[in-house]
Ligand SMILES: Nc1ncnc2c1ncn2[C@@H]1O[C@H](COP(=O)(O)OP(=O)(O)O)[C@@H](O)[C@H]1O
């Protein structure tokens with residue numbers, strides 16, 4: 315569990331798409347498109363950080379750079395003082411849509427991170443323990459397509475947490491779930507965070523998710539996008555907007571910031 | 579016929595109608611049975627050819643060549659396709675050559691293959707190999723390069739080695755597409771073997787047909803054709819069964 319520093323991070327994509335026939339003379343091919351502009355952030359170890367922002371503002375891009383899947387154009391990310399260079403099982407990414415390998419059963423997926431473990435008995439116990447923790451016992455031999463969306467996310471969470479990573483990185487972990495599944499899974503993620511205390515980065519487009527879960531929230535926006543707001547949330551769980559006036563005000567502020575003039 | 583009638587009964591019905599039309603055409607066309615034998619004569623001679631082992635011998639010869647050429651094509655074509663799918667530079671390098679060679683019918687290679695490999699099984703096996711190799715390479719390459727990049731990120735995230743990426747991600751990911759490609763390819767291979775056997779060899783169903791024509795036995799020609807059809811069906815069925823395991827069929831249920 316390490317603390318994270320993001321320093322002067324910039325990211326540009328090169329436009330590889332040829333423009334349609336009748337556009338203006340410069341067709342934009344080969345031009346760089348800035349996405350992230352001078353991001354500076356610092357997260358403490360063990361924090362649950364919720365990142366908000368309109369869609370397309372570069373949240374996933376930032377997470378991919380932190381996870382080492384993508385490189386920055388300039389600037390650096392330090393985890394525990396060391397610059398990130400490439401993916402590692404110390405930081406497990408939970409993908410926006412399922413990242414389970416569809417040709418492997420739940421068991422085989424959860425086992426992925428432990429496949430080099432010598433002690434087979436211990437490995438079996440551990441895989442089983444985590445499958446039970448996310449309440450998927452009885453589904454060990456099911457393939458991902460045989461599970462509901464919520465079950466798939468839980469299986470992926472089990473797979474991530476079983477390797478005891480320093481950090482969990484989740485890209486819109488609740489998107490595409492029905493309301494109740496969303497609420498239940500959110501609660502599970504919060505509980506898991508309280509239990510294991512892993513540094514957790516969660517991208518979400520749901521303001522209430524961020525305010526209910528986060529120890530810290532970051533709001534991104536603009537074009538190219540920068541940090542528009544960063545706030546530490548010192549409220550106990552479970553959180554209640556009715557009782558916490560400060561939280562309610564912050565909620566209104568974030569709604570306004572994201573272009574909705576009143577919180578519905 | 580309602581939708582509940584079994585496919586088996588329907589196909590039986592279709593075959594019966596064809597037989598009936600065939601018999602009627604023979605009766606009313608007035609052609610000699612040496613030119614256009616009817617179903618009864620063909621069926622009798624079919625049994626004859628089965629009884630004296632001729633059909634079996636030639637079928638085995640053809641199947642041997644198809645199997646040999648097809649396995650060689652799989653052995654080289656699938657790994658080569660995986661290699662091309664994984665390495666963009668290699669793909670850009672080899673693709674023009676493959677696209678150039680691919681539309682050349684394997685039959686156009688007959689003269690060269692006879693010159694290089696002489697008479698016997700070898701040129702036929704070579705032709706089968708050619709007919710299957712290019713389609714397999716192309717389908718495998720496409721399958722590999724269209725694997726969802728998320729799976730490679732998962733692999734990197736869990737520190738997969740290069741060989742693990744191939745065995746745990748690439749191969750399982752492409753199985754559905756490769757099985758489809760194998761099904762299409764085995765059909766082409768089966769088409770080609772018959773043609774190849776009309777030229778270079780003294781056995782096989784292609785040879786049986788050619789030899790029977792020379793002997794003016796059109797009923798044997800038709801027997802050969804029927805055997806080819808039956809074995810083709812059987813090959814397609816084997817290929818279909820190949821992909822019918824849970825972990826191979828992950829992609830079909832979405
Ligand atoms: N590989 C890429 N090549 C070019 N542009 C990209 C690429 N990935 C993302 N982008 C662009 O970067 C911007 C941010 O994308 P993303 O990080 O996915 O946003 P978010 O996750 O916040 O919705 C988008 O405008 C998108 O079109």
Ligand SMILES: [Mg+2]
Pocket residue numbers: 373374375410485
């Ligand atoms: Mg995104």
